[in-house]
Amino acid sequence: MKLLAERLYLRDLEASDVDAVHEYASSIEVVLHQEWGPNTIEQTREYIAACVLGNSLPDRRTLELAAVLNDGSLIGSYRASLSECGTEAEIGYSLNPRYWHKGYATEAAKRLVDYLVNERTVREIFATSRPENVASIHVLEKLGMQQVDLYRKNVLIRGEWRDTLVFSVETG
Structure with a gap:
């Protein structure tokens, strides 16, 4: 799969992406608001291997995609998890x-x-964000999403119970 945009494209994550993914997956700055990480190199390898396997399934409902600039630089990853019926999806x-x-x-x-x-x-x-992650909230708002829920202290992140905002946009 390859989804073209103006300055970048999204494609399936590949085994050769380990080093580029690990560069940001091992950064506390990136995972500050996440339940996972910072990753060890072995955790990143396991994640990529699971993505490659999942992406190979013919009727996959989870898309694990690399964000790649037109010059070939991998700059991030995107996930879309589709519901069983396929009419809803959560992105991250x-x-x-x-x-x-x-x-x-x-x-x-x-x-x-x-x-x-x-x-x-x-x-x-749908998408979720921590209330403190202002940049991510701005991305979601630019997608037309609105906050539809707030879960109080529902996620344990590095020993601290944190809130979760839920965003949604109806498309059809």
Whole structure:
């Protein structure tokens, strides 16, 4: 799978992506608001291996995609998990900090949402964020998402119970 945007494209994660993914997956700055990480190199290898296997399934409902600039630089990863019936999807993303604040996160997310709506006929798209992750919230708002829920202290992140905001957009 390859989804083209203006300055980048999304494609299936590949075994050769380990080093580029590990560069950001091992960064506390990237995983500050995540339940996972920072990854060891072995954890990143296991993650990539699981993605490659999952992406090879003919009727996969989870898409594990690399965000790649047109010059070939892998800058992040995106996930879309489709519901059993395929009419709903949850998206998520992680981006290498070297590429933050350049519009890449939004561009890639818009392309993924476009694919889900127009080619997979998804009618509602969800995403979550920590309240402190202002940059990610801005990306979700640029996708037309609105906050629809707040879960108080529902996620344990490095020993601290944290809140979760839920965002959604109906597409059809």
